[in-house]
Amino acid sequence: xxxxxxxxxxxxxxxxxxxxxxxxxxxxxxxxxxxxxxxxxxxxxxxxxxxxxxxxxxxxxxxxxxxxxxxxxxxxxxxxxxxxxxxxxxxxxxxxxxxxxxxxxxxxxxxxxxxxxxxxxxxxxxxxxxxxxxxxxxxxxxxxxxxxxxxxxxxxxxxxxxxxxxxxxxxxxxxxxxxxxxxxxxxxxxxxxxxxxxxxxxxxxxxxxxxxxxxxxxxxxxxxxxxxxxxxxxxxxxxxxxxxxxxxxxxxxxxxxxxxxxxxxxxxxxxxxxxxxxxxxxxxxxxxxxxxxxxxxxxxxxxxxxxxxxxxxxxxxxxxxxxxxxxxxxxxx
Amino acid sequence: xxxxxxxxxxxxxxxxxxxxxxxxxxxxxxxxxxxxxxxxxxxxxxxxxxxxxxxxxxxxxxxxxxxxxxxxxxxxxxxxxxxxxxxxxxxxxxxxxxxxxxxxxxxxxxxxxxxxxxxxxxxxxxxxxxxxxxxxxxxxxxxxxxxxxxxxxxxxxxxxxxxxxxxxxxxxxxxxxxxxxxxxxxxxxxxxxxxxxxxxxxxxxxxxxxxxxxxxxxxxxxxxxxxxxxxxxxxxxxxxxxxxxxxx
Ligand SMILES: Nc1ncnc2c1ncn2[C@@H]1O[C@H](COP(=O)(O)OP(=O)(O)OP(=O)(O)O)[C@@H](O)[C@H]1O
Ligand SMILES: [Mg+2]
Numbered sequence: 001x002x003x004x005x006x007x008x009x010x011x012x013x014x015x016x017x018x019x020x021x022x023x024x025x026x027x028x029x030x031x032x033x034x035x036x037x038x039x040x041x042x043x044x045x046x047x048x049x050x051x052x053x054x055x056x057x058x059x060x061x062x063x064x065x066x067x068x069x070x071x072x073x074x075x076x077x078x079x080x081x082x083x084x085x086x087x088x089x090x091x092x093x094x095x096x097x098x099x100x101x102x103x104x105x106x107x108x109x110x111x112x113x114x115x116x117x118x119x120x121x122x123x124x125x126x127x128x129x130x131x132x133x134x135x136x137x138x139x140x141x142x143x144x145x146x147x148x149x150x151x152x153x154x155x156x157x158x159x160x161x162x163x164x165x166x167x168x169x170x171x172x173x174x175x176x177x178x179x180x181x182x183x184x185x186x187x188x189x190x191x192x193x194x195x196x197x198x199x200x201x202x203x204x205x206x207x208x209x210x211x212x213x214x215x216x217x218x219x220x221x222x223x224x225x226x227x228x229x230x231x232x233x234x235x236x237x238x239x240x241x242x243x244x245x246x247x248x249x250x251x252x253x254x255x256x257x258x259x260x261x262x263x264x265x266x267x268x269x270x271x272x273x274x275x276x277x278x279x280x281x282x283x284x285x286x287x288x289x290x291x292x293x294x295x296x297x298x299x300x301x302x303x304x305x306x307x308x309x310x311x312x313x314x315x316x317x318x319x320x321x322x323x324x325x326x327x328x329x330x331x332x333x
Numbered sequence: 334x335x336x337x338x339x340x341x342x343x344x345x346x347x348x349x350x351x352x353x354x355x356x357x358x359x360x361x362x363x364x365x366x367x368x369x370x371x372x373x374x375x376x377x378x379x380x381x382x383x384x385x386x387x388x389x390x391x392x393x394x395x396x397x398x399x400x401x402x403x404x405x406x407x408x409x410x411x412x413x414x415x416x417x418x419x420x421x422x423x424x425x426x427x428x429x430x431x432x433x434x435x436x437x438x439x440x441x442x443x444x445x446x447x448x449x450x451x452x453x454x455x456x457x458x459x460x461x462x463x464x465x466x467x468x469x470x471x472x473x474x475x476x477x478x479x480x481x482x483x484x485x486x487x488x489x490x491x492x493x494x495x496x497x498x499x500x501x502x503x504x505x506x507x508x509x510x511x512x513x514x515x516x517x518x519x520x521x522x523x524x525x526x527x528x529x530x531x532x533x534x535x536x537x538x539x540x541x542x543x544x545x546x547x548x549x550x551x552x553x554x555x556x557x558x559x560x561x562x563x564x565x566x567x568x569x570x571x572x573x574x575x576x577x578x579x580x581x
Contacts, residue, residue: 183449184446186449186450186451187445187446187447187448187449187450188437188442188443188445188448188450188453189443189444189445189446190450191426191430191433191434191437191450192434192437192443194423194425194426195423195426195434197425198422198423198424198425198426199421199422199423199424201405201421202421202422202423202492203434204404204405204406204409205383205405205406205409205414205415206406206409206434206435206438206492206496207406207409207410207438207496208406208438208443209406209443210406212444213443213444216444216446263425317476317479318479320474320475320476321475321476321479324471324472324474324475327471328471
């Protein structure tokens with residue numbers, strides 16, 4: 001009963017805070033928050049594969065990059081394209097990449113899956129450097145036009161050089177993405193997904209096709225990673241090999257997911273938040289951000305191997321088991 | 334009619350021969366027990382029938398159809414279900430969620446990304462009815478990995494039955510259960526498999542003789558005898574090879 005009232009209140013509070021965020025915290029922190037939200041969504045998309053299906057990808061930056069380059073190229077080359085279609089192109093580009101790769105990569109799992117992705121990820125990184133006349137090589141594609149967000153005849157919000165408007169756009173799109181991914185985990189399909197993580201053999205014996213199931217999750221994960229990448233490119237008005245396709249771009253969401261807890265939907269968001277805060281604080285004293293992050297990861301792996309949320313959930317499960325056995329004791333005595 | 338039939342079924346593991354030409358016949362509606370000493374190849378027989386392995390030679394027929402080499406999910410969809418000797422549940426999902434996956438499979442709900450599974454009232458009700466029938470309703474919200482041994486075995490076999498298959502293969506369902514738990518499991522299987530065909534692998538002769546309509550004895554990868562329980566009990570070969578030491 002209490003839970004039913006408290007939950008909507010918390011969500012409402014979050015909504016209100018987000019609406020007034022730019023006013024309350026200023027431009028600097030508004031931008032910090034956009035970065036956080038992009039990487040949090042990215043980490044959740046990675047975790048849909050990692051935590052919910054048991055598939056670890058070391059090359060998700062390629063989807064992030066496809067989203068970014070897709071949107072940037074569309075805005076640069078297609079005259080008069082509106083903002084939403086350009087973002088849509090980034091999303092679809094990443095989705096298409098996932099669709100093409102899915103038949104290959106869903107036949108393997110474990111280490112092979114991780115390594116195949118490392119290879120593909122590096123391949124696209126190198127391609128982005130080599131195909132200079134399309135991708136701009138090392139410089140990437142910068143300062144491409146960013147149209148205003150318009151609903152013809154109704155509203156027009158300029159985006160270029162307007163971080164507050166961009167903040168709202170990003171919040172809406174990322175919010176919808178997160179909600180959709182969360183919703184998928186609550187559908188019958190989401191149940192099959194966690195079933196695969198726990199026990200592939202049994203899923204097969206119940207009559208579910210494993211490669212097809214994995215393929216759908218893979219495409220969902222790739223597409224939303226692409227959306228995050230698209231927004232990231234717009235946010236910086238720049239997409240580059242190092243910024244959007246580099247190995248660190250593949251690793252950081254995995255690390256965030258592990259710190260927050262891969263077993264939970266919201267874990268990767270907490271993990272991203274922790275790293276964002278650490279990064280902010282560390283920057284004030286030193287440039288060795290990676291060092292501090294590495295140490296954090298080691299500490300988490302040692303003392304809370306299933307992350308922040310994993311720790312909370314284990315406690316919950318133990319409580320359930322305890323109450324069940326207690327109920328039985330009371331019955332027998 | 335034979336619902337399940339194997340013809341000259343062979344299997345080997347990279348050179349180690351385990352099955353030598355098995356001709357198993359299971360009639361529709363019967364409860365058939367496969368018995369034999371450890372390492373006789375009973376589980377391997379199940380594995381070649383249900384698609385874990387492709388047999389190295391021979392054929393398997395289900396409902397008159399050649400199903401040799403079919404994958405497990407395909408067999409599940411045409412009405413074959415099985416349980417495992419070593420418990421194989423979804424350890425991090427609750428008992429309820431475990432059974433629900435089987436119920437969803439039974440209804441062919443696979444790629445539904447558009448509805449809250451928790452709000453599918455019919456599925457929830459059917460899952461709960463199943464949990465009640467197999468006496469797991471008190472453990473509804475306990476993760477399978479935290480269930481007691483007996484309860485996790487009960488979950489294991491009820492998942493095989495929850496998809497409502499026509500043919501159910503149960504590999505040592507009572508393994509490691511206490512006397513009482515075995516007794517309950519036998520009663521449960523009797524009740525839940527009425528009108529269906531069941532093949533059990535079992536070491537406990539009390540269970541075998543109380544449950545089986547017919548028995549096949551497997552010995553070093555070959556069928557030693559097949560017949561009614563009384564015939565098997567009196568069969569001299571079987572006594573010499575196997576039952577003799579078990580004092581039935
Ligand atoms: N995957 C495998 N690889 C290699 N050898 C195997 C494999 N599975 C089973 N065997 C061997 O095949 C033989 C038969 O094993 P199987 O598990 O079918 O016996 P079983 O009759 O089920 O025995 P139990 O009563 O102990 O369960 C054994 O010698 C076993 O060691
Ligand atoms: Mg066995």
